[in-house]
Amino acid sequence: MAFWNKKKDTEDKPKSELEIEMSDELRAITEALEETKNEKEAKAKRRAEENARVVKELQEINDQTLENASEYMEHSVEDEEGFGAAFYMVVENPADFEPVNEGNVLVEGTVYGKVFKGDKVYLFQPDNDMIEVTVDDIRTEPGVHAESVKNRHCIIELNGKGISDSLKYAVLCNTAPAPIDPEEQISSNPRLVGLTLDFNRFRQDPEYFTLLVNVIIKSSFITHARVEGERIGIMSISDSQNPDQKMIPVYTDELSLSFNELDIEDEEIGNLVVSFADLANIVTTSPHEGFVINPFGPVSIKIPEELIKDIMKSPNYSKIAKDTKLGTPAPQPGPQNRIMISIPMENNEYKGIKQAISKHCSMVADIKRVGMAMKTIEGGKDMSYLCIVDCPESKEDECFTGLFAAVKPSLMNGHRIEFMRYDEAPFADDYFARQPLIYTKIG
Numbered sequence: 001m002a003f004w005n006k007k008k009d010t011e012d013k014p015k016s017e018l019e020i021e022m023s024d025e026l027r028a029i030t031e032a033l034e035e036t037k038n039e040k041e042a043k044a045k046r047r048a049e050e051n052a053r054v055v056k057e058l059q060e061i062n063d064q065t066l067e068n069a070s071e072y073m074e075h076s077v078e079d080e081e082g083f084g085a086a087f088y089m090v091v092e093n094p095a096d097f098e099p100v101n102e103g104n105v106l107v108e109g110t111v112y113g114k115v116f117k118g119d120k121v122y123l124f125q126p127d128n129d130m131i132e133v134t135v136d137d138i139r140t141e142p143g144v145h146a147e148s149v150k151n152r153h154c155i156i157e158l159n160g161k162g163i164s165d166s167l168k169y170a171v172l173c174n175t176a177p178a179p180i181d182p183e184e185q186i187s188s189n190p191r192l193v194g195l196t197l198d199f200n201r202f203r204q205d206p207e208y209f210t211l212l213v214n215v216i217i218k219s220s221f222i223t224h225a226r227v228e229g230e231r232i233g234i235m236s237i238s239d240s241q242n243p244d245q246k247m248i249p250v251y252t253d254e255l256s257l258s259f260n261e262l263d264i265e266d267e268e269i270g271n272l273v274v275s276f277a278d279l280a281n282i283v284t285t286s287p288h289e290g291f292v293i294n295p296f297g298p299v300s301i302k303i304p305e306e307l308i309k310d311i312m313k314s315p316n317y318s319k320i321a322k323d324t325k326l327g328t329p330a331p332q333p334g335p336q337n338r339i340m341i342s343i344p345m346e347n348n349e350y351k352g353i354k355q356a357i358s359k360h361c362s363m364v365a366d367i368k369r370v371g372m373a374m375k376t377i378e379g380g381k382d383m384s385y386l387c388i389v390d391c392p393e394s395k396e397d398e399c400f401t402g403l404f405a406a407v408k409p410s411l412m413n414g415h416r417i418e419f420m421r422y423d424e425a426p427f428a429d430d431y432f433a434r435q436p437l438i439y440t441k442i443g
Helices: 002-012 015-078 190-197 206-217 276-284 305-313 317-323 348-361 393-410 428-432
Strands: 087-090 105-116 120-124 130-141 144-146 148-159 171-173 220-228 231-234 246-250 269-275 290-293 301-304 339-342 369-377 383-390 417-421
Touching: 015 105, 087 190, 105 130, 120 190, 144 148, 171 190, 190 206, 206 305, 220 246, 220 276, 246 276, 269 276, 276 290, 276 305, 290 305, 301 305, 305 317, 348 369, 348 393, 369 428, 383 393, 393 417
Parallel strands: 246 290, 383 417
Antiparallel strands: 087 105, 087 171, 105 148, 120 130, 120 171, 130 144, 130 148, 220 231, 220 269, 290 301, 339 369, 369 383
């Protein structure tokens, strides 16, 4: 009944008054809609600005990462006496495409340096297994294949046995660590170097950071120290963000050490190889606030004391330390005291040397097997090929002379080659258990 009365009241009102009331209602609705629209537009604008800011920051990070890594790789290629590699790539994701050859595996990531189709390379898998694989194909984008790629994002097709199903944050490169003695760890650290190059891109990902920490725990580093008998004095630097705090500068490899900007005038200060456990003991028993990896590039990573203490409290730390022989006494410094051995780069010069050796040895009855390594004196820059020859001592001069004549045409840029009998090389069995021999006589 009230409804009908209300309708009648409305009908009885003058038309002009009714129009005024309707106009006010419409105006209120319009204004409310306009406010809602403005709020939505403002929110959309803020979201767009935030997205643009994030995209810009990510691009700046990617650009800086590429610049830092490119500088490191240029040093590696230009100075072949260094301990770098021709390229590194951290696997971001398995590529969701079909391989060219059935059974191969596709991986996606950014290549720093240059890699060629057909290269023999090393894959450091997340489960700590290192295997040798072949680059069967390169794609710069879906459907676009290339013979090589340099400093850019790409898809690489790998051919090899034992490739894991899970390869996220695996490291692909063309060099491997080569200890000259089972009791020592030579600081070449290709896996760690590869991970550090992409540190600023992936540092916020817990999976990446956990893997990085595990690799750091198992790594050895180069640092500066003065050794006086059993006393070791470690050099320190000021924290860039807190000048009052002291950090221990450590380097992943010889090439990163060459970026060193410290002014060292004390002739008694040399290079010292230390494990993570050594550094942890020093940091937790001295005024140091932690250590910093590669403080002068290509990418600097600070490991604060708090993180070190957390790592030492973890249940598996003792097992990792034991399995990786961490915490052993560090060797004495002094460039003249240590020979550093590494794996040769698979470039055109080395391929020519291998072919010449294989051809020559097939015609020499006294040579049973031959392998190759790179040799340098710690603290020096000059590197030479080291040819390890299994031959009788009485035939040594004859065999070495013949091999030198065979490989001399393949040597470029003044590179040198030295020879050593297999039975006089204490590192040979361990080294060639991981690195294939160039020549083995059949029968």
